[in-house]
Amino acid sequence: MKHVELFSGIGGFRQALNLIQKDFDISFECVAFSEIEKNAITTYKANYDTADEIEMGDIVSFNSDEENIRNLHFDLLTGGFPCQPFSMMGEQKGFADTRGTMFFEIEKILRVKKEQGEQIPFVILENVKNLYTHDKGNTFSTIKKHLENLGYSFFSSIFNTENFALAQKRNRIIMFATTKDLPDDFEFSAEKIKQVFDAHIEEFQSIYKQKTTLDVLDKEVSEKYFLSERLKPTILSNGTAGFKSNSKINLLTARPLCATMHKMHRACQDNYFSQEFITSNDPFLYLQHEYTKEEEATHLIRKLTPEEAFNLQGFPKDFCKKSRELKISDSALYKQAGNAVSVNVIYAIIYYLFVNQKLGV
Structure with missing residues (x-):
């Protein structure tokens, strides 16, 4: 055909x-x-x-x-x-x-x-x-x-x-x-x-x-995918008086991927995961976790990598490999994953x- x-x-x-x-x-x-x-x-x-x-x-x-x-x-x-x-x-x-x-x-x-x-x-x-x-x-x-x-x-x-x-x-x-x-x-x-x-x-x-996001998440990734101490309070917050949200991380089923993932929205819109959730022998302890201000400072939290985003859309993780070799940026790869069927x-x-x-x- x-x-x-x-x-x-x-x-x-x-x-x-x-x-x-x-x-x-x-x-x-x-x-x-x-x-x-x-x-x-x-x-x-x-x-x-x-x-x-x-x-x-x-x-x-x-x-x-x-x-x-x-x-x-x-x-x-x-x-x-x-x-x-x-x-x-x-x-x-x-x-x-x-x-x-x-x-x-x-x-x-x-x-x-x-x-x-x-x-x-x-x-x-x-x-x-x-x-x-x-x-x-x-x-x-x-x-x-x-x-x-x-x-x-x-x-x-x-x-x-x-x-x-x-x-x-x-x-x-x-x-x-x-x-x-x-x-x-x-x-x-x-x-x-x-x-x-x-x-x-x-x-x-x-x-x-895939049964859960744990089937997709890599245990070790580049430091650049982790939230900085400066960004954590904004990304993990529940918003302001004019905009309130329920920001949760460590979801077993990811939120819909979007073409603007590289812009890093709040955790009520995009997908973020703690290293404890990804690597723990009992990740269910960290499900949909809402971190306190004190915890934010001590826990490593990251976004999806482009490879993981591709995988959540049903593509192999190495689909990105040849693109990276041709100097395609992370932001472009995130956009491609978010727009994909x-x-x-x-x-x-x-x-x-x-x-x-x-x-x-």
């Missing part, structure tokens, strides 16, 4: 497809990918062999010449199109934001291929949970309507990463569209796919299977669709 990965980032969809191929001998070939962020492209090309693939670059520029689209031949289109216009953390401008119009570039590719007589049978898209409710549901309804108007059956559900053997809580909407005939009882839901995933998890040899979620969906339900057969 030939695959085009749009808004690829570091290749979360591609990584999942590669692992499915390894575990179940199903052929997936990436023929083209698009990305505009140069550091993400560096990491992508450092970890995947893209020598014979079309590097689409800026999708708007690529699509401006429809002959570029007609020269693409593929069966599966995937993409985590920009989420900032719909995110609770942003201004929620939606389609009024240039990045929010990227869905229509996806639609253009699908329309041109249909007009060419090569309608793409499978589409899988990812975005933030808030897409469902943005603009009182109108944004989501528009996406659904446009895909249905192109002849697709459309499905969607909200998937939580922690339900698919990764130690991170992260809710994302996954949309699946297909032109294939489906069984009358076909169901595309996070609950159904988790049920299938859990039933077959012993067959999944290539994915990471969680590999295990996509793996579970691909398994359900193409192994369990045999839709590609």
Whole structure:
């Protein structure tokens, strides 16, 4: 099955497809990918062999010449199109934001291929949970309507990463569209796919299977990842009179990773861990610990490393290695991890669709 990965980032969809191929001998070939962020492209090309693939670059520029689209031949289109216009953390401008119009570039590719007589049978898209409710549901309804108007059956559900053997809580909407005939009882839901995933998890040899953050955290890391005495009071505080929060560290399930992890937010937003929790023979003594002012001064507390952040998204820790060799900074790697699609979620969906339900057969 030939695959085009749009808004690829570091290749979360591609990584999942590669692992499915390894575990179940199903052929997936990436023929083209698009990305505009140069550091993400560096990491992508450092970890995947893209020598014979079309590097689409800026999708708007690529699509401006429809002959570029007609020269693409593929069966599966995937993409985590920009989420900032719909995110609770942003201004929620939606389609009024240039990045929010990227869905229509996806639609253009699908329309041109249909007009060419090569309608793409499978589409899988990812975005933030808030897409469902943005603009009182109108944004989501528009996406659904446009895909249905192109002849697709459309499905969607909200998937939580922690339900698919990764130690991170992260809710994302996954949309699946297909032109294939489906069984009358076909169901595309996070609950159904988790049920299938859990039933077959012993067959999944290539994915990471984490029960807690302790499966990810390295016992020894560089000193630069530890909080300074100056930063500790701010990072661990519960806020001020105008902003109160419940800052806890040492969580067994990590908070959602964000693209701005390198900025080091308070411990109510980002993930921080004490060295006692990581190295203790009884780490449960330190669960969700709230340190007193006196304790802050005597305990070593650190943030995630980029390698650990990648791992919490389902990538191997050495995914960063080649990027580091190419002088990609920690801040860029944190951004890449925060923007990535969680590999295990996509793996579970691909398994359900193409192994369990045999839709590609």
